[in-house]
Amino acid sequence: MLADLPPSAAVWCSGLRKRYRKRTAVDGVSFTVARGEVMGLLGPNGAGKTTVIKMLLGLVHPDAGEVLLLGRPAKDPASRAGVGYLPELFRYQPWLTAAEVLNLHVRLSGATVPESRRRECLGLVGLADRAGDRVGGFSKGMQQRLGLAVALVAGPEFVVLDEPTSALDPLGRADVRDLLLSLKERGIAVLLNSHLLGEVERVCDRVVILDRGRVAAEGTLPELLGRSELRLRLTGVTAEASARLSAAGELSRTGDEYAVALDDLAVVPDLIADLVALGVRVHSVEPGRISLEERLLDIIRGEH
Secondary structure, three states, X not given: OHHHOOOOEEEEEEEEEEEEOXXXXXEEEEEEEEOOOEEEEEOOOOOOHHHHHHHHOOOOOOOEEEEEEOOEEOOOHHHHHHEEEEOOOOOOOOOOEHHHHHHHHHHHHOOOOOHHHHHHHHHHOOOHHHOOOEHHHOOHHHHHHHHHHHHHOOOOOEEEEEOOOOOOOHXXXXXXXXXXXXXXXXXXXXXXXXXXXXXXXXXXXXXEEEEOOEEEEEEEHHHHOOOEEEEEEEEOOOHHHHHHHHHHOOEEEEOOEEEEEEXXXXXXXXXXXXXXXXXXXXXXXXXXXXXXXXXXHHHHHHHO
16 A cells, blocks of 8 residues: 555555544545645534544544555654644643743754744744743734744644634734745645635645545545636526526526536636527626535535
8 A cells, every 4th residue: 555655745644444432533534645735624523634633643543544644654753753733722831931832842842943943933923022921911813823833843844734723813814824835835745624715725735525534525626616607697587598597507596696607617708698689688797616615515415
């Protein structure tokens, strides 16, 4: 099986399974994360995402399957030396300052990190001027920023972020988005678990969708969001015009707003011309893709 490992893979897992008593949390999950790739791990609550992350990081032992982390088995502690991790739920000692939290985690990691690098990390997450402030006075968003600094301070080759923007305002989410893109440019692999699907669409190269512990879908965003959608605002739509819209693709309507799922946007000019010839008044035409949220719901509903 190791022959299937791509030379550029930061993470490779195959056939992961985990049961908790009578409940199967993860069942046969396999995927890779390439170096320099941002991959989204998506799915509803209880789909097995956090269990998969813990197995990748050696925090939970799988009942079956294999994991290679930066070329080493995940159960080998040396494999985690190049990994940065921001868990979904974390809490730092409130009496420590931001700089002291960072210093503590550097000591725990055993890494050699210059003081200049530590200051740079706090600057990257917008906390340069709060380094001497106690964490107990930080808002949830500021603590989230500090968690990102902790994940990045040792210069990891692979970063796991579990809901990194959950407590951030729009500016903070934009900062994290820019940070993820900069990590990608430096060849660092990122595994992102987030319910904010708009952020996933902006930064991820590929996504893996889990449902009930299994991989329900996997691929690049163009592969998963293959269908395009044409949104129109129309009046004077006759039965004949409605039939023409339905013939073009799956049709939905809310008042004067119509949405048509299309395989190819090249048919749009002919469709509009036909509607006008049928006496329809066309007020607006907006081509776009099916959103990741819509696709995710389609996949999960289809699985169920």
